[in-house]
Amino acid sequence: MHFAVTILGNNSAIPSHERFPTAQVVTYEDELFLVDCGEGTQMQLAKYKIRRNKIHHIFISHLHGDHYFGLIGLINSYNLLQRTEPLHLYAPAELESIIWRQLECAATTLHFTLHFHPLGTPSLQPIVDLPHLRISCFPTRHRILCFGFLFEEKPRRRKVIPEKAREWNVPLSFYKNLQQGDDFVSASGAIIPNRELTMPPPRPRKYAYCADTLYDESLIPYVAGCDLVYHEATYLHRDLHRAIERYHSTTVQAATLARKALHNGGKLLIGHFSSRYEQLEDFETECRSIFPETYLALQGATYFIGTPWKARM
Numbered sequence: 001m002h003f004a005v006t007i008l009g010n011n012s013a014i015p016s017h018e019r020f021p022t023a024q025v026v027t028y029e030d031e032l033f034l035v036d037c038g039e040g041t042q043m044q045l046a047k048y049k050i051r052r053n054k055i056h057h058i059f060i061s062h063l064h065g066d067h068y069f070g071l072i073g074l075i076n077s078y079n080l081l082q083r084t085e086p087l088h089l090y091a092p093a094e095l096e097s098i099i100w101r102q103l104e105c106a107a108t109t110l111h112f113t114l115h116f117h118p119l120g121t122p123s124l125q126p127i128v129d130l131p132h133l134r135i136s137c138f139p140t141r142h143r144i145l146c147f148g149f150l151f152e153e154k155p156r157r158r159k160v161i162p163e164k165a166r167e168w169n170v171p172l173s174f175y176k177n178l179q180q181g182d183d184f185v186s187a188s189g190a191i192i193p194n195r196e197l198t199m200p201p202p203r204p205r206k207y208a209y210c211a212d213t214l215y216d217e218s219l220i221p222y223v224a225g226c227d228l229v230y231h232e233a234t235y236l237h238r239d240l241h242r243a244i245e246r247y248h249s250t251t252v253q254a255a256t257l258a259r260k261a262l263h264n265g266g267k268l269l270i271g272h273f274s275s276r277y278e279q280l281e282d283f284e285t286e287c288r289s290i291f292p293e294t295y296l297a298l299q300g301a302t303y304f305i306g307t308p309w310k311a312r313m
């Protein structure tokens, strides 16, 4: 199953050095999820040939402009392009009135239904429940109310080995039981253990997007065991004072959190770079000195979640 994240924008507040403000698309099988929607997001979707009509869920972490100033433009384009499919928007409550006010001032009537889901709980809260994927939000520590998002694949059933099942004359009607882990009792009364007839399902994969945040170890339970975590690293560590002042994190802090939370091959993706830096090499170097499996979130690159790890530029 395809599970990946594509970066559309990796900068913080001001677009600069050809870097757009924050936006990314998480793909699971055939479904696309837009996470944050900074200015220029719809142009980035077009540039990287991402089919925006496949997006039915948009998640906005918080109401700093670098995370949602592209949203009204995208909604307006959907409307001009005669979208009819509903769109679900998950965001802090105040965004609802902002969007409707913008549409109202333009005398725009939407041709599709916009379902608004306000975020506002102090702990991990499921917000989307699909057959194979659950998406939850969790609070981060920022200057204003801010949420991260956790994408968790649901456990799959065991896989029947057809030749083994035939060898023991397992009726097709029992395959469902095998997938659930039941043993099989043959006609002669012999118990055939489930592990001889099935293979375990792949381990469920997890991706966490930590949005904007101060260094905060209370995030660890939410991101622990993830295959991939996106954590902001707005500043190099020499600018720690700026990070603290503006409720952001440095390279060293992002990597330290990853080192404490991620084991068994988990990877760290860093982004939300400050416009004060033109070059990004030092971001990777500083993080890797603490957490070697760190990668820069580069625009247009796709990072696959789970093993085998790969990135496509």
Ligand SMILES: [Zn+2]
Pocket: 012, 013, 022, 064, 066, 067, 212, 272
């Ligand atoms: Zn930001």
Ligand SMILES: [Zn+2]
Pocket: 062, 064, 142, 212
């Ligand atoms: Zn912010």
